[in-house]
Amino acid sequence: MSWSLWWARSERDREQQFEIRSSLIKEVRKLAEQKKVVSIDPATIEMIEKAAAEGVSTVFERAANMRPCPIGEEGSCCAHCAMGPCRVPLPRNKEETLEEHHKRKGLCGATAETIAARGFLRKIAAGTASHGDHGREVTKIFIEAAKGEIEGFEIKDEQKLLQLALELGVEIGDRTNEEIAIDVGELLQQDFGRQEGELTFIKRAPLKRQELWRKLDVVPRGIDREVAEAMHRTHMGCDQDYKSLLAHGARTSLADGWGGAMIATELQDILFGTPAPAASQVNLGVLKADEVNVVIHGHEPYVAEMLAVAAQDPEMIAYAASKGAKGINLTGMCCTANEILMRHGIPIAGNFLQQELAIVTGAVEAMVVDVQCIMQGLAEVANCYHTKLITTDARTKIEGAIHMQFDAHKAVESGKEILRAAIDNYSNRGENVRIPDVKTDLIAGFSHETINYLLGGLFRASYRPLNDNIINGRIRGVAGVVGCNNARVGHDDVHVTLVKELIKNDVLVIETGCAAMACAKFGLLVPEAAEFAGEGLRSVCEAVGIPPVLHMGACIDNSRILIAATSMVKDGGLGDDISDLPAVGVAAEWMSEKAIAIGQYFVSSGVYTIFGATWPTLGSKEVTDYLFKEMEGIYGGKWDFEPDPLKIAEMVINHIDEKRKALGIDKARERVLYDMEMRRELGKV
């Protein structure tokens, strides 16, 4: 049964569609309720059991005891003014009549469509604001580092700096890297507060895509401006046309993907190095019983970078030894982990849903957090063990945690101070230590630049081999599998099942975020994983020496996927826009508002994007229909929703096959070698 069957619009089909929809909703809920496996990761299961035995509450236990609010889940609740919150849920167990539909209004008269669209736009705005604020902070540090105002940070990747200088028209000549960097940083800084015009990196998109955005009037003017306007439009009594709200959603999301997120990625690459292949390990087994374990968790890399520097300082190592530890073991969690993994090969302790479980091992001296995806539950879990939960950013304080503000102006000393606090805590470690003996090898570091280099070499770097192998059918297409974990679905299960099915069907997978960690845990991010791939994909992976699943970085680095897709377009042979590519985006275990912003900028950039777990506009058939169907006619990309990973794989493959057909590469073409006689015949025509 296809999910898209749901959305027939005519009155005639309503009854039939209601039956289909009801059965699908029942199916999803049944799956959720009967879900026996909360995780497929043995380390996670071991620690959930340890937590339960020790009476520690975790997200898994809370998810089992509290169901999601059914009205909020479908986007039918409006709390934008004090006359509400107004609830306008779909009728349960029956199809609504037109009369009932007209009655589904808030006190101000806002329809279910307006309420669902406003909620959706606010999610996009929150996600864009998060990535934008990350980018703003990176830009500030970048400029200060270039001006020599802060210590510990320097220009590590001159080539990337030159790349941006060329792009922004900054004079290179014989100027120092620092002089160039100041100009680059200050030009990009303007993108945050720009009131009119276009964001700088919009010009990176395929020409046809830029033309479409301009025609639709969705080119973002300034990152902050689009977020602020989204909040204004969704205020009580403002924009009340769901199509208008969602058009601004497209514009706001582009200010994320081609704006804040892209600026953050690019400047981080200059400051800390553009990722190149790095071998490492993943899962809770990377914690060490005889060393000071420091887990760095969040999204922004500069605290982690300084901790990495401080952890190698002989003074700090000696200090750890003086406390009886054999060393300092720095590991990552969530997307900060991806940042330091991609650039330094620092191992990953786990993904989003494992943050509390790392503490449950009893072996973590300090969990150091920066911003985003940090559960407040960590404070309570840390309180059950000896772990110090240390917040480092004034934007993310947690009651019960120790706040040690990271000062970029004294970055190395700040890093050392945090490490000292962790080392001092080593002697407080209790008896209840159990580190799961589970860890897996992985290769990360596949930035756009590295993929380009690996495919062609230093003297002929190119996406041509990728495009050629898509055209000749060895690679069926490309899927960007990204996003979070969600405690409402089996942890890692959806990601891993989906990706295994995709590579088996010759779909090259590129990943970021917690999705990449999930697949890494199951051995899919090493070249040897080619054995799980279809014959065609396997042959390409073996020839190039890459895994069938490429780790491209943190969730902020989804902007790298946009550049990779654009490079495929620009290389030629696969159409002249991202929407022509046999490519799909998936966030099968999504949970954060950032994921919605990312998904929308994929869609606005022309990508068919499928989300699993849940969908936040089901309360409005019209809004969902617009996102799932009509957007394709406008942007060339559209949304879709499917919780079952095997069905997602089927949808991905079907879409890729449709795109291949449209490109005329769905079947082998007969090749005729002309002999001289045939050539003479041609000449007569």
Place this chain on the structure above:
Amino acid sequence: MEYIVEMKTAPGREEVEILGATFEEGKPESYQVGRWRQKLESRQEKLKYLETGERYYYSNDWYGSEKRKNPA
């Protein structure tokens, strides 16, 4: 270097000697091995690489699928 010679046959052909692979098997020793960007040392080398390797974006005369008489 020790050469590996294999005997191969083909339809309608006699058995022939074929020189086997001469490359060294990849044995990555540390994450440093993957650091390809450090191979480019001077600023000129880096700029040249951008013009060729990243030609989609930084070359004036190569636009791939976007090389057209009437740009979009």
